[in-house]
Amino acid sequence: MKQNGSDNKLISGRLETAGVIPTAQRIAIYRYLLCEANHPTAEEIKTWADKNFPKLSLATVYNTLNVLIEANLLKEVKVPHEAKILYDSNISYHHHFLDEDSGELVDIPSELVEVTSTLAKEFQVHDIQVLMRGKRQKTRTQH
Amino acid sequence: MKQNGSDNKLISGRLETAGVIPTAQRIAIYRYLLCEANHPTAEEIKTWADKNFPKLSLATVYNTLNVLIEANLLKEVKVPHEAKILYDSNISYHHHFLDEDSGELVDIPSELVEVTSTLAKEFQVHDIQVLMRGKRQKTRTQH
DNA sequence: TTTTAATAATAGAATAATTCTAAAATTAGA
DNA sequence: TCTAATTTTAGAATTATTCTATTATTAAAA
Ligand SMILES: [Mn+2]
Ligand SMILES: [Mn+2]
Ligand SMILES: [Zn+2]
Ligand SMILES: [Zn+2]
Numbered sequence: 388m389k390q391n392g393s394d395n396k397l398i399s400g401r402l403e404t405a406g407v408i409p410t411a412q413r414i415a416i417y418r419y420l421l422c423e424a425n426h427p428t429a430e431e432i433k434t435w436a437d438k439n440f441p442k443l444s445l446a447t448v449y450n451t452l453n454v455l456i457e458a459n460l461l462k463e464v465k466v467p468h469e470a471k472i473l474y475d476s477n478i479s480y481h482h483h484f485l486d487e488d489s490g491e492l493v494d495i496p497s498e499l500v501e502v503t504s505t506l507a508k509e510f511q512v513h514d515i516q517v518l519m520r521g522k523r524q525k526t527r528t529q530h
Numbered sequence: 531m532k533q534n535g536s537d538n539k540l541i542s543g544r545l546e547t548a549g550v551i552p553t554a555q556r557i558a559i560y561r562y563l564l565c566e567a568n569h570p571t572a573e574e575i576k577t578w579a580d581k582n583f584p585k586l587s588l589a590t591v592y593n594t595l596n597v598l599i600e601a602n603l604l605k606e607v608k609v610p611h612e613a614k615i616l617y618d619s620n621i622s623y624h625h626h627f628l629d630e631d632s633g634e635l636v637d638i639p640s641e642l643v644e645v646t647s648t649l650a651k652e653f654q655v656h657d658i659q660v661l662m663r664g665k666r667q668k669t670r671t672q673h
Numbered sequence: 674t675t676t677t678a679a680t681a682a683t684a685g686a687a688t689a690a691t692t693c694t695a696a697a698a699t700t701a702g703a
Numbered sequence: 704t705c706t707a708a709t710t711t712t713a714g715a716a717t718t719a720t721t722c723t724a725t726t727a728t729t730a731a732a733a
Pocket of ligand 1: 425426427428431438
């Protein structure tokens with residue numbers, strides 16, 4: 388999952404399809420979001436870039452994130468415990484589990500969660516976001 | 531719902547029960563949250579205070595909000611479209627509907643929403659937050 | 674190829690929300 | 704009252720993000 392080479396054409400293609408000019412910086416950031424990171428902050432992306440893509444500026448991190456959001460390739464997530472915005476490269480409909488111990492945000496496929504609501508009909512719901520909070524049981528090793 | 535007088539002993543009592551010294555500023559802010567406002571921002575509280583409680587400082591708004599949160603009399607809510615934190619005086623378990631037109635956040639009693647999840651058993655869920663987004667149908671006047 | 678125009682990247686300044694600091698005011702108990 | 708603890712306050716500091724103005728890169732036109 389850390390190999391840079393072969394992914395790049397694919398990622399470049401996705402950017403073009405979405406109407407985004409695939410610059411080196413955008414490809415690098417989008418690949419990091421898709422292949423390496425899990426709901427990172429802008430700061431985490433910058434830290435990664437400092438190691439892997441020298442000279443990439445913080446302004447470009449934010450510019451790129453906003454371009455990707457505008458192109459519907461990325462979504463923002465705001466979580467209770469964290470002041471910073473998290474960026475989510477999973478744009479399919481899904482929910483989240485927030486691990487209270489580690490702070491990690493885990494994707495939950497929408498198929499695993501069923502939401503039934505009986506609101507007054509004046510409420511026309513277009514989207515439902517479920518955030519589950521809790522702890523992850525340390526998996527006991529089978530012997 | 532705008533009358534100041536009679537609520538105050540009750541509110542003062544609630545603060546004391548929660549271990550919070552009921553100062554005039556705290557009573558005023560907490561009453562505004564309970565009786566007048568709907569998920570206000572700190573800025574909205576300050577604007578209200580400027581009209582109704584002269585000399586109350588912005589620092590006191592934030593201090594008081596954080597004291598109330600610490601005392602479990604208030605909860606923070608972060609919504610997608612808004613950079614500022616919203617403060618929720620409804621501390622019972624409930625969900626939210628975000629009106630995409632007005633930006634208004636509406637409380638949804640938990641009884642109206644059923645969430646069923648089939649996560650792997652390693653996920654121990656302690657809390658579920660549901661945010662529904664959509665539009666509110668203008669109620670057609672009956673004649 | 675050059676030339677040109679459009680777009681993107683960059684450093685650093687600016688903004689906006691919230692927190693911190695240090696001093697003055699208030700409160701509650703001795 | 705006196706005292707100690709707590710709260711309020713103004714303004715400075717911090718933090719995340721956006722903006723600005725300049726330079727660099729890209730893509731299209733000549
Ligand atoms: Mn992260
Ligand atoms: Mn509000
Ligand atoms: Zn996600
Ligand atoms: Zn609420």
